Amino acid sequence: MIVTILRHGKAGDASRDEDRELTDRGIDDISFGSHRLRDLCTDKSLPFPSQIFHSNWRRTTQTAEIVEAAFTASIEPMDALLPGSTIADVDRAMSQLPTGDSHCVLVGHQPMVSTLVDYYLGDPGRVPPLKPGGLASFRFDVPARGCGELLFWAMPPEYRGDV
Numbered sequence: 001m002i003v004t005i006l007r008h009g010k011a012g013d014a015s016r017d018e019d020r021e022l023t024d025r026g027i028d029d030i031s032f033g034s035h036r037l038r039d040l041c042t043d044k045s046l047p048f049p050s051q052i053f054h055s056n057w058r059r060t061t062q063t064a065e066i067v068e069a070a071f072t073a074s075i076e077p078m079d080a081l082l083p084g085s086t087i088a089d090v091d092r093a094m095s096q097l098p099t100g101d102s103h104c105v106l107v108g109h110q111p112m113v114s115t116l117v118d119y120y121l122g123d124p125g126r127v128p129p130l131k132p133g134g135l136a137s138f139r140f141d142v143p144a145r146g147c148g149e150l151l152f153w154a155m156p157p158e159y160r161g162d163v
Helices: 024-043 058-071 087-094 112-121
Strands: 002-007 051-054 074-077 103-108 135-139 149-154
Touching (some): 002 112, 112 135
Parallel strands (some): 002 103
16 A cells, blocks of 8 residues: 655635635645656556545645546545544544555645654654645555655655655
């Protein structure tokens, strides 16, 4: 199973945090990042994402929709990715996902996305905290603490793959 953890793109202001929309820069970063993710998957002979899960807040939904269009993947909200959720919530949700050669993207918020990266690596700080639009991809036999093999990580604006 391949999992890409993606922080939503740069968002503007709104009266309620959950209503914040992507800025033009956020849209551009996620669009370019989706194409770079395609290139990185191709370079490493990895399957393209077929499922995208996101919190149902506006900026993560918009981010997921951009990635969905780049890969013609299915998209679905996941409560475990909402702010205030725990790693245990995400683990429970991940245990329901298909295994094997599938590739899914989890679109979420800080600090959860960077906490998940450290958790799955079992080696905090190996990947810098994810900036808006930043991503990290892992291979798992079983998604659990310290069981993720880091495939690459990339940050906007260049999205150069690392690892």
